[in-house]
Amino acid sequence: MGSEWRKVKLSEIGKIVTGKTPSTKNKENFGDKYPFITPRDMRGQKYIRYTERYLSDIGFNLLKSIAIPPNSICVTCIGSMGKIAMSSKQSITNQQINSIIPNDEYDPSFIYYCLKPKEDYFKSISSGTTMPILNKTDFSNIEIEVPPLPEQQKIASILSAFDDKIELNNEMNKTLEEIAQVIFKHWFIDFEFPNENGEPYKSSGGEFVDSELGLIPKGWKVKSIGELVDFTISGDWGNDERSQDYDKKCFCIRGADFPPIVRGDKTNIPVRFLKRSSFEKRRLKHGDILIEVSGGTKGRPTGRTVFVHRNLIKQFDESLVFSNFCRLIRVNDILNSIILFLYLQFIYNKGKMTQYEIQSTGISNFQLKYFFENEKLAVAPIEIQEKFINLVEPIFDKKYTFENYYLSQLRDTLLPKLISGEIRVM
Template sequence: MSGLPKGWVETTLGEVAEIVMGQSPKGESYNQNGDGLPFYQGITEFTDKYVIKKTYTNKPTKIVSKNTILFSVRAPVGKVNIVNWDACIGRGNAGLVIRNGNQDFLYFLLKSIERQIQNYTSGTVFTSISGKELKTIPITIPANTEEQKAIAAVLSAFDDKIELLWEQNRTLGTLAQTIFKEWFVRFNFPDKDGKPYKDNGGEMVDSELGEVPKGWRVEQLGKELEVKRGGSPRPIKDYISDSGYRWLKISDATASSSPFIFDIKEHIKKEGLNKTTLLKSGSLVLSNSATPGIPKFLMVESCIHDGWLHFPKTSIFSYHYLYLFFKHIKEPLLQQGNGSVFKNLKTDILKSWNMVVPDTGTIVFLNEVISPIFEKIKNNTAQIRALSKTRDTLLPKLMSGELKVAL
């Protein structure tokens, strides 16, 4: 066939892979306590590559085995992740397994044709795709399975390094949160002899939040730091632009589990600047709408809309401390009052939140301990971005045969 790289063939997805369409079990079988098999209805549990466990079902219907590729068949169609354990899949997913065993190659193939799949047939963007349509999607692949393995090996090397860095970040994030809870919740910060304060008999005094270390106090958050909302020019569609000032959206924060935001997709025109808030790199923001309670550090200058809070002035608290504090209080903060979860975090609720205010020396010591942790997470995140960019540049070239690999 003309135009094909040497040794490559045209075929269909159904010819090279077994495809299992999901079927949702009854809702009463769902649980979060590990009873049964992990259950995947859509992309909620998708990450950069591997799904995580959140929901289970004790009455599984369609079961897929470990290393199956989950493929989203409902909007957004074509997103893929790998499951590292046996699982049940619902109607929002299909499970794919390549017949020749080169599962890594299939994963990268699907990643490379995601946009093609979303626009498959007559240019119409799919909001869903059937099993029959999925099987007939045309693909071009090397006929030689060794070439498939070689392509997958190159791309997997990037993914393995990226996953290692993510794992380091998860470990470091857990370490920082553990230190925070040990020092400021259990009050076992190092005393003058380097021993755990409360467990070593450190003096405690009564407060409205219970016992706290002597010399510490309880104060409303709004009296310890300035809380301000961002702003939005209206109507916002008239100000969105391909260039100009960055425009931070909630989706920019939820796109990555890193505490640091490097990438912001949208921009607004300079004419909208007087109706919004422009923050410098290094600023701490907290989401207060859509997905409220997410703290993030901006690594680039950006404007923020009224779905974000920021903190221009603080008393003794560093942004690192506040990041860990906001992570710690997220759930109780969003479930105030009658127990229902807030969809919007009102500024007044946050300002009136009672917080323990430690002595300045303990805060300074904490910053000395956790600043290197956050610096390492930031550097790892920068490496992940660089590796991902290189991998994403290579992906279409390798998967189209434009760039050949040595066998």
């Protein structure tokens, strides 16, 4: 580290702001204008682009003295300790977050990258057992090493290039997902699939017949989900250590892993050990669908799904299985699994899955047997399905690349070397 690097306290970097929550009893405090940042909005991304809740002008004006501008560094200091992100807009945070508003001597992104690896350190200096707390004074006194501003900016530029690409990939994946859903709805919900002349079936006067679901295109059949399933089995959490009986090492997907998988992140999928007899029944293959059948939270019911793509399977040296809070759905030859997956996504996004959910001892459980028997859809002839798959399969191939995982690994390898001065950029 060069002599021009110096040690500074966070309080010297800029203004430290502790957030606050406006009264939730007054609904007028909340609206759709100003981001209200809480730890739930900090999911490992660099910038907070969206929040679960927003404040109205009334709520913002109550707390405008503690508003933070764009490019403030937000750190959770109560409860879920050490999460770090940056604001993208003028925002208010809740009381669990201390924010740094850097002055002109410091590059905000550089400060973010300096603090990003310190989650364990924040936990180690916090007080309290049931609810860890890092008070504002102790937070302000934390010291970091910083180079002159030009070098800060160069380091931040290198590391930001990785995060910018990861964010772009996430937006691309989201767009691809939306495109697949739009095409699915156009073909299988609105019945505007192309007829033999390439024209939208329904709009071009295609023939319909009556069914228990209402009018459906001639030649289509109504089937329950259960009639489309060739094999289903619940997951197995296995053991965390190898033993004589539990000797098959594998990676085990949980419901919590569904969103990261969609974002191309496999980082936290845990290693488990299963009995070989259990493993053989649960080993995942391309085209399988996993559905979360236990857990869920307020606003996020059970019934979430993830598609098991060949590119996901290729990411692991060991085979993939799934946990006991998930269930495998493997389709028969009546319906392509991509179409069923898109249908399950469609009804989940519409909120329909909640009608198959029950509460038991505080845990939400999905009534899969009832769902299999009672949820019905119109199934297209195979030739229509094949045309659809030819159209959307490239979208799935592009979506499941896992480029973000390798970008984040490279970024995390370079980060400590750059912010310590081990690698200099002049």
